[in-house]
Amino acid sequence: MPAVSSKGARMPESPIRKLVPFAEMAYKQKKTVYHLNIGQPDIKSPKIAMDAVAHHSLEILAYTRSEGSEPYREKIADYYKRNNIMVAAKDIVVTTGGSEALLFAMGTIADQGDEIIIPEPFYANYNGFATASGVTIVPVISKIENNFALPPISEFEKLITPKTKAILICNPGNPTGYLYSREELETLAAIVKKHDLFLIADEVYREFTYDGLKHVSILELEGMAENGIIIDSVSKRYSMCGARIGCFVSKNATVIQTALKFAQARLSPPTFAQIASEAALNTPQSYFDNVIEEYKERRDTLVKLLEEIPGVQVGHPKGAFYCIAQLPIKDSDAFAQWLLEVFDVDGETIMVAPAAGFYSSEGVGKNQIRIAYVLEKDSLIKAVNILKAALLEYQE
Structure with a gap:
């Protein structure tokens, strides 16, 4: 057999x-x-997104560009700017969900056997994406006793080896709901810049913060243009899990050009879902x-x-x-x-x-x-x- x-x-x-x-x-x-x-x-889901698909005027359900339609990426960039994340359409690759963005990230920055440090517990599918990509996850444990706060910097530094390529976080966190403070993010930014690594931030829950706290993106931090990669998705933000639309964001031109090659290999993200997701960006506050x-x-x-x-x-x-x-x-x-x-x-x-x-x-x-x-x-x-x-x- x-x-x-x-x-x-x-x-x-x-x-x-x-x-x-x-x-x-x-x-x-x-x-x-x-x-x-x-x-x-x-x-x-926002009615404006559902209506955009229901009342579309397409006569051919054609491919879009591999990086996603330009009007949609322009509107994503405008959304980020409203959230103090200064990126342009050229810094964005539209993906089939945040899942594909994570696969693109691992494929772009890591070779077989390379390592990514992740505070655990973490989104369970990181294990699957790492296995599919031939990447080794190196965990640093955060604990329920201190509400899953970022472990000390020393815990990260002792895990860094020549095979380490990145630190990956989810902020706010799945499965913990932990929200990293600006100080914690600056600590991580300092580590990756010191050791010439990437910092990948899965920010799909950006909108959902409580108790007067605000989300801080890694691309808001000074000096992170070359080291920072954002993973994003419409799934949770607009309650559109079935759309399967996400994006990969970086101001590092070489990283974007490399991720685009992975995007070209799968041709293009789904057309109707991009129509819905573009319309969803007009959802009122x-x-x-x-x-x-x-x-x-x-x-x-x-x-x-x-x-x-x-x-x-x-x-x-x-x-x-x-x-x-x-x-x-x-x-x-x-x-x-x-x-x-x-x-x-x-x-x-x-x-x-x-x-x-x-x-x-x-x-x-x-x-x-x-x-x-x-x-x-x-x-x-x-x-x-x-x-x-x-x-x-x-x-x-």
Whole structure:
């Protein structure tokens, strides 16, 4: 029998999606499943974006430029300028989601066996992108005890080797909701400039910050033109996950020219989705004000209820719409499967994402879960009550 590649065998399963078969079995048993496992917002996409596709005037669904249509990139650049990020259309490559932008980044800066340092826990698919790209992730652990703050600079510097090409962060963070301060970002900027590395910032949750805090982009920092790469996406910003439109942004001309070669190899990003995404840039600020207020209320409700459960420790998110909860169990993979296969409260159960898949260090995060607070408040309250009951029964 022909064998699959060793790379394919090493590809990690998604901790977010691997439990889907068990959820489907729960549906067949007529259970209601509250999905806390995936960052699919329940907020409506902007009507202006949906209308742009519904009322298009195209007669041929043609290719666009490999780097994305020029009008769209010009409008993205205007959006960034409004957010104090001074880039031009030539600094932007439109991608098929933020996922492709991350693959382009790894392909552009790293060869087989090169290393990228990432504070963990991190977005689980970084593991998959690294495996696909032949890149080695070198983790530096941030801890729930100090709310997943940036580890000391010494922890990064002792990990840098001749194979190190970049530091990668997600800001605000998935899965922690941590928001890096300007001081922390300047610390990272100093490290990469000192060691001639890249700093890649996954900034797809830029709009979603709370408690009066503001997001700071790495390309706002002085002297980062050659070292900085932004990964971005419309998926979460406009609740348009199915559009699969993102972008790769850098003021380093050689980096952009190299990323464009990867873009040319896949021809072009999807045309209709670019039409929707271009229109979405005209979404009024009131849309975001309402969304942020909604997420803040959900966050406050979720964290308060989780902290009331004996033995549960929870991080306090300052951005995005996720949190990590540490549970009084040994194996969250087994617990998450048990929730779907065995447990229910009056025919209702929950689906969570085991957090070990958000680490690359073996054995870390085994008693943690990631919760996405993308359900409306009443459903969140029901879900946490189910979790509380489940932990009591599971421990017994």
